[in-house]
Amino acid sequence: MRKILLAFFEVFRSIMKFFLRRPVTWLADRVSSSPQQVNVDKALSELYNSIADEPGKKGPLFAFRPDEHPVIIFSDLHKGTRDGADDFAVCEENYLAALAYYNTQNFYYLNLGDSEELWENILPNVIRFNKKTFAAERAFADRRAFVKLVGNHDLYWGNDPLAPAVLKVLYNRPQKAHMGAILRAQLPDGEIDFFCTHGHQGDAQSDGNAFSKWFVSYVWGPAQTFLEINTNSPSCNDNNKTLHNQFMYQWSEKQKNLVLITGHTHQPVFNSLTHLERLYLQLEEAKDHGDNTTAEKILQEIPRRKREYNHIGPQFRSMKPSYFNAGCCCFEDGNITGIEIADGYIRLVKWTKKNGTPQREVAEEIHLVQLSAKLNA
Incomplete structure (x- = not known):
């Protein structure tokens, strides 16, 4: 009986999602977070x-x-x-x-x-x-x-x-x-x-x-x-x-x-600064000091962080x-x-x-x- 009720619930939710997804999304855009x-x-x-x-x-x-x-x-x-x-x-x-x-x-x-x-x-x-x-x-x-x-x-x-x-x-x-x-x-x-x-x-x-x-x-x-x-x-x-x-x-x-x-x-x-922005600043500092080892480590870290969040503010240096x-x-x-x-x-x-x-x-x-x-x- 419980399985039947759960199955009915999922069918009902699927139907409601089909009809309400667009109006709910539209309303969210109108009153955006x-x-x-x-x-x-x-x-x-x-x-x-x-x-x-x-x-x-x-x-x-x-x-x-x-x-x-x-x-x-x-x-x-x-x-x-x-x-x-x-x-x-x-x-x-x-x-x-x-x-x-x-x-x-x-x-x-x-x-x-x-x-x-x-x-x-x-x-x-x-x-x-x-x-x-x-x-x-x-x-x-x-x-x-x-x-x-x-x-x-x-x-x-x-x-x-x-x-x-x-x-x-x-x-x-x-x-x-x-x-x-x-x-x-x-x-x-x-x-x-x-x-x-x-x-x-x-x-x-x-x-x-x-x-x-x-x-x-x-x-x-x-x-x-x-x-x-x-x-x-x-x-x-x-x-x-x-x-x-x-x-x-x-x-x-x-x-x-x-x-x-x-x-x-x-x-x-x-x-x-986000972590990614701090990495770019640290990379510039390492290059300025000729620290190639640190620069290489940062270069390896940046792609991983970019997969998490790929945005750099235009004024992050200042x-x-x-x-x-x-x-x-x-x-x-x-x-x-x-x-x-x-x-x-x-x-x-x-x-x-x-x-x-x-x-x-x-x-x-x-x-x-x-x-x-x-x-x-």
């Missing part, structure tokens, strides 16, 4: 000013000394139900090892959103299959060292009136889900505001009014899942990654003493280091990436398995005093 620069600028400015002027209303503001109070930033886990569509499943071991390390080192943990995949799953099932990860996050909440932000795939945390009660059960204390956060780093020569948010700001589908947010959470996302139609998600669309990086950077470069840190695209960005992206915790190879602010440095880190054991690797780093000088150059 690729925002306009003016909308991004407005949304980011409003959120930043709200947090700076009224901390706690839309997000917290923390002043800290980065040589004394370390911070780890992760984004885009997309925790699922351990089925074939659960992108986080293969990354869970690295994530748990990373949180155990950072909690032992007394890091502050900021999660940029899309922690739970609620477009494809119902929340009770996600909770049931992710008890270990919630327990690991709870260790930070117990120390009052955990901030949870809202993404477009877990808008529930910011929309549903029952969300605060659910969060309180998960973390054994009141735990608000915020739209953003400002980490105000105290440096010898001044301050840097690290403005952290998910990165879907200005998105007409999921950063609009209350109705549009509700519609995406409870109608639009589930409908796309049922129809197996992925419309314009930046995390799986190179054109949208390019647009996202461009829009976020163009807003951040106009700010003073500010660094924007987002997620959303699943693509790490450091000093406003970009202001004002935009960073934490990447994600759902890479298909099981690796996860994040942003550390610790020991006076900001670092792009990767957690990967070596001989079956999760290991921390530093991919890029820059001292905050040097970063501050470049921001004000």
Whole structure:
């Protein structure tokens, strides 16, 4: 009987896909998740000013000394139900090892959103299959060292009136889900505001009014899942990654003493540069210094990275280091990436398995005093 019902369901879905694919795709194009620069600028400015002027209303503001109070930033886990569509499943071991390390080192943990995949799953099932990860996050909440932000795939945390009660059960204390956060780093020569948010700001589908947010959470996302139609998600669309990086950077470069840190695209960005752009800069530097060995290694690496993402910004040689992206915790190879602010440095880190054991690797780093000088150059 169950097989008959499943077969009927698949036939019904195939029929609905045939009739609805074109109108759904047309509607997605009309209300595209690729925002306009003016909308991004407005949304980011409003959120930043709200947090700076009224901390706690839309997000917290923390002043800290980065040589004394370390911070780890992760984004885009997309925790699922351990089925074939659960992108986080293969990354869970690295994530748990990373949180155990950072909690032992007394890091502050900021999660940029899309922690739970609620477009494809119902929340009770996600909770049931992710008890270990919630327990690991709870260790930070117990120390009052955990901030949870809202993404477009877990808008529930910011929309549903029952969300605060659910969060309180998960973390054994009141735990608000915020739209953003400002980490105000105290440096010898001044301050840097690290403005952290998910990165879907200005998105007409999921950063609009209350109705549009509700519609995406409870109608639009589930409908796309049922129809197996992925419309314009930046995390799986190179054109949208390019647009996202461009829009976020163009807003951040106009700010003073500010660094924007987002997620959303699943693509790490450091000093406003993607990995591919950094490789080209490193190649030029190696050639200038006559380092043929390093140049050859980079030349071998570039084609592999171009298969992942083949876009170079026209001004990548002279970009202001004002935009960073934490990447994600759902890479298909099981690796996860994040942003550390610790020991006076900001670092792009990767957690990967070596001989079956999760290991921390530093991919890029820059001292905050040097970063501050470049921001004000």
